[in-house]
Amino acid sequence: MERRxxxxxxxGLGTVGSGVxxxxxxxxxxxxxxxxxxxxxxxILVRDLDKKRGVEVDRAxxxxxxxxxxxxxxxxxxxxxxxxxxxxxxxxxxxLLSGKHVITANKDLIALHGxxxxxxxxxxxxxxxxxxxxxxxxxxxxxxxxxxxGDNVREVMGIVNGTTNYILSKMTxxxxxxxxxxxxxxxxxxxxxxxxxxxxxxxxxxKMAILASISMRQAVPLADVKLQGIEGVTSEDVAEAKALGxxxxxxxxxxxxxxxxxxxxxxMRLPEEHPLAKVNDSFNAVYVYADALGEAMLYxxxxxxMPTASAVxxxxxxxxxxxxxxxxQLELIARWA
Amino acid sequence: MERRxxxxxxxGLGTVGSGVxxxxxxxxxxxxxxxxxxxxxxxILVRDLDKKRGVEVDRAxxxxxxxxxxxxxxxxxxxxxxxxxxxxxxxxxxxLLSGKHVITANKDLIALHGxxxxxxxxxxxxxxxxxxxxxxxxxxxxxxxxxxxGDNVREVMGIVNGTTNYILSKMTxxxxxxxxxxxxxxxxxxxxxxxxxxxxxxxxxxKMAILASISMRQAVPLADVKLQGIEGVTSEDVAEAKALGxxxxxxxxxxxxxxxxxxxxxxMRLPEEHPLAKVNDSFNAVYVYADALGEAMLYxxxxxxMPTASAVxxxxxxxxxxxxxxxxQLELIARWA
Ligand SMILES: NC(=O)c1ccc[n+]([C@@H]2O[C@H](COP(=O)([O-])OP(=O)(O)OC[C@H]3O[C@@H](n4cnc5c(N)ncnc54)[C@H](OP(=O)(O)O)[C@@H]3O)[C@@H](O)[C@H]2O)c1
Ligand SMILES: NC(=O)c1ccc[n+]([C@@H]2O[C@H](COP(=O)([O-])OP(=O)(O)OC[C@H]3O[C@@H](n4cnc5c(N)ncnc54)[C@H](OP(=O)(O)O)[C@@H]3O)[C@@H](O)[C@H]2O)c1
Numbered sequence: 001m002e003r004r005x006x007x008x009x010x011x012g013l014g015t016v017g018s019g020v021x022x023x024x025x026x027x028x029x030x031x032x033x034x035x036x037x038x039x040x041x042x043x044i045l046v047r048d049l050d051k052k053r054g055v056e057v058d059r060a061x062x063x064x065x066x067x068x069x070x071x072x073x074x075x076x077x078x079x080x081x082x083x084x085x086x087x088x089x090x091x092x093x094x095x096l097l098s099g100k101h102v103i104t105a106n107k108d109l110i111a112l113h114g115x116x117x118x119x120x121x122x123x124x125x126x127x128x129x130x131x132x133x134x135x136x137x138x139x140x141x142x143x144x145x146x147x148x149x150g151d152n153v154r155e156v157m158g159i160v161n162g163t164t165n166y167i168l169s170k171m172t173x174x175x176x177x178x179x180x181x182x183x184x185x186x187x188x189x190x191x192x193x194x195x196x197x198x199x200x201x202x203x204x205x206x207k208m209a210i211l212a213s214i215s216m217r218q219a220v221p222l223a224d225v226k227l228q229g230i231e232g233v234t235s236e237d238v239a240e241a242k243a244l245g246x247x248x249x250x251x252x253x254x255x256x257x258x259x260x261x262x263x264x265x266x267x268m269r270l271p272e273e274h275p276l277a278k279v280n281d282s283f284n285a286v287y288v289y290a291d292a293l294g295e296a297m298l299y300x301x302x303x304x305x306m307p308t309a310s311a312v313x314x315x316x317x318x319x320x321x322x323x324x325x326x327x328x329q330l331e332l333i334a335r336w337a
Numbered sequence: 338m339e340r341r342x343x344x345x346x347x348x349g350l351g352t353v354g355s356g357v358x359x360x361x362x363x364x365x366x367x368x369x370x371x372x373x374x375x376x377x378x379x380x381i382l383v384r385d386l387d388k389k390r391g392v393e394v395d396r397a398x399x400x401x402x403x404x405x406x407x408x409x410x411x412x413x414x415x416x417x418x419x420x421x422x423x424x425x426x427x428x429x430x431x432x433l434l435s436g437k438h439v440i441t442a443n444k445d446l447i448a449l450h451g452x453x454x455x456x457x458x459x460x461x462x463x464x465x466x467x468x469x470x471x472x473x474x475x476x477x478x479x480x481x482x483x484x485x486x487g488d489n490v491r492e493v494m495g496i497v498n499g500t501t502n503y504i505l506s507k508m509t510x511x512x513x514x515x516x517x518x519x520x521x522x523x524x525x526x527x528x529x530x531x532x533x534x535x536x537x538x539x540x541x542x543x544k545m546a547i548l549a550s551i552s553m554r555q556a557v558p559l560a561d562v563k564l565q566g567i568e569g570v571t572s573e574d575v576a577e578a579k580a581l582g583x584x585x586x587x588x589x590x591x592x593x594x595x596x597x598x599x600x601x602x603x604x605m606r607l608p609e610e611h612p613l614a615k616v617n618d619s620f621n622a623v624y625v626y627a628d629a630l631g632e633a634m635l636y637x638x639x640x641x642x643m644p645t646a647s648a649v650x651x652x653x654x655x656x657x658x659x660x661x662x663x664x665x666q667l668e669l670i671a672r673w674a
Contacts, residue, residue, distance in 0.1 A: 019629070023487055023488070023629055024487075026489075026628075027487055027488070027489060030487075030489075030554070031486070031487050034486055131484065137629075137630045137631065137633060138633060139476075139480050139483075139484035139485075139633075142479070142480070142483065142484055143476050143479070143480070146476075146479065146651060146654060146655055146658075147468065147476035147479055147648070147651040148476075148647065148651060149368070149371055149650070149651055149654040150360055150361075150364050150367075150368050150647060150650030150651055150653065150654055151360070151364070151647045151650070151651075152363075152364060152367075217367070273615075275612070275615065275636075278612065290647070291363075291643070292356070292360055292474075292643040292644065292646055292647035292650075293474045293637065293638070293643075293644055293647045294474065294637070294638045294641075294643070294644055295637065295638070296474060296475060296476075296635070296636060296637030296638070297634075297635070297636040297637065298633070298634070298635050298636075299612075299633060299634040299635075299636070300630065300631070300632065300633030300634065301630070301631045301632070301633070304631075306628070306629040306630075306631070307629065307630055307631055309629055310485065310487065310488050310627070310629035310630045311484070313486070313487030313488070313629075314483060314484040314485060314486055314487060314488075316487065317483060317486040317487055318483055321483075321660065322659075322660060323658065323659060323660035323662075323663040325660075326660040326663065326664070327663070
């Protein structure tokens, strides 16, 4: 049987984009077998055509003009790993409205514009998936949407920012000061040059807003998340907690309280034996409490090139195996018949 | 918009079956919204029509004759929670071959006849899902099949039998003898009157054969699983391990070794700080190691009425949202048009 080819447009070829290209190459045959389609990257949007990349790609694939992707009717799936939420929102919106399925790793985008983008996706019967946007390789989005779909989720709680977790781990394990731990995180590439979004708790708040919206089935605006970062955590705080057998972690929580939903991010003291107290470095972990399920926990890498790429490629598999893609294919065939 | 109704045939109304009926009732409106279909239980197979049930059901729904389900063309989905693997295999096979989607919680059935049943399901383009068969409420099957689909899984390892974990936990925490711990597990309903399948490691072996087959993409026969149970574990063994800061756990492992796949179940000593050492009572936990993903872990209830039912209902949601069900609906419409 001849395999049909699916053409993908990639927006961005930085950390995550390079990982996606590597994975699609390394596992191309297996993926094709599982999805039923050969996956071909048709075009890649970047800013700088001459930059050295983490992966070798044919220069002819690169473009600085997003229209090369938006206007290409052969591109059925767009993978957005460029970041940002102004121009990026417009690009993703146009992609969806022109009938392209979209996969994104962008939590800012989904936390701010998720409801609007979902609406656009539904209007065209295309997928909008974003597993990589929350807790990296941990399949928490799929599990909340699908596996626990028949259940009543009461609470989601966990560590969803790797940068702050790395800093707090260093402060705890090596008695480092906040400033030293932050510098080390930056040197290792765990923290950005401008670490504000991470250390202020904003990044975790975005992810918790997304998880709350999915699990409680009610859009939770980012502005409703109560937010406290780790900038105020001192080595004295860490030492004091330690003396009491406790560990300080930046914890995100989303809870049903009667009819309303409370979402918060703040540094919390956990007993040393608490499973979340043992989640160190850039790992993430998320607990889910639901009526039938009881308690469940998922743990894994919260970020990084390949773990994040693995979540993106998992979403690509889901798109190609899903009913919306199948419906689109039928329509295409009908149009040609 | 009028919602279409999907009729379900339920095989068995014991622990898991009752939980499924309860969940479908409690969350019927939400489920209907998410699936796009109203779910109606059309018929329930039992042995004893007069038995007292864990849930109230209209007596007219009960039947002792499986033909009432197999021959009913209106039943599009069969949920098998009766157990067994002789007669049950024939029933499931006939269901699939007559175009019904099947969801099962039955690890014996899948470990022994999974390949054959999958073949039948594929031949009719229907789903065969069994999330509840492995590690109860933990969505390990879906995650291995979908989220990690683009990755190369090297190893799956964990605690997948709640009964033996309960017994070992009691022996460790309360210095109980194997016999006393087993009796307690039986009194609490964690262990069957005949505990052989659990304590011999056979139940865990079935689950590991299933996980190995899914994650390594190669059918692993149950007979190939190296197997050692916990019957030989004495309180002296437990105490000796404890003195060394270790805990004994029944660990299942599936590993790629070059071109072959090694699957085993055996009691192992783990350092007390190992995350699996802290998985107690009837909880399960599964680690996955894959090239891109790195390391991930899923933790939750391995069995019990509602946790198991939650996995079954998650599969039902997946069937109704899936492309195979959609294709079947189109065919039905086409036949009537
Ligand atoms: N890194 C992680 O571990 C991780 C984890 C989870 C989620 N994410 C999310 O994934 C997304 C990408 O992250 P990343 O770390 O891969 O970022 P990155 O390394 O900075 O890469 C961004 C890429 O997008 C391109 N790009 C950005 N703005 C553009 C524009 N206006 N026009 C054209 N090209 C543009 C850049 O082009 P040039 O290369 O030419 O500059 C670059 O290739 C972000 O939304 C991030 O939040 C990242
Ligand atoms: N219990 C758990 O926590 C759990 C967890 C994961 C997976 N599972 C799996 O789920 C399945 C069901 O387990 P369960 O604990 O619910 O079992 P159960 O309580 O023994 O219930 C079995 C049900 O099936 C019916 N049944 C059995 N054989 C039948 C036959 N030949 N004809 C008609 N009806 C028959 C029984 O009818 P009567 O009621 O009339 O006797 C009963 O209602 C098993 O495969 C098990 O391995 C169970």
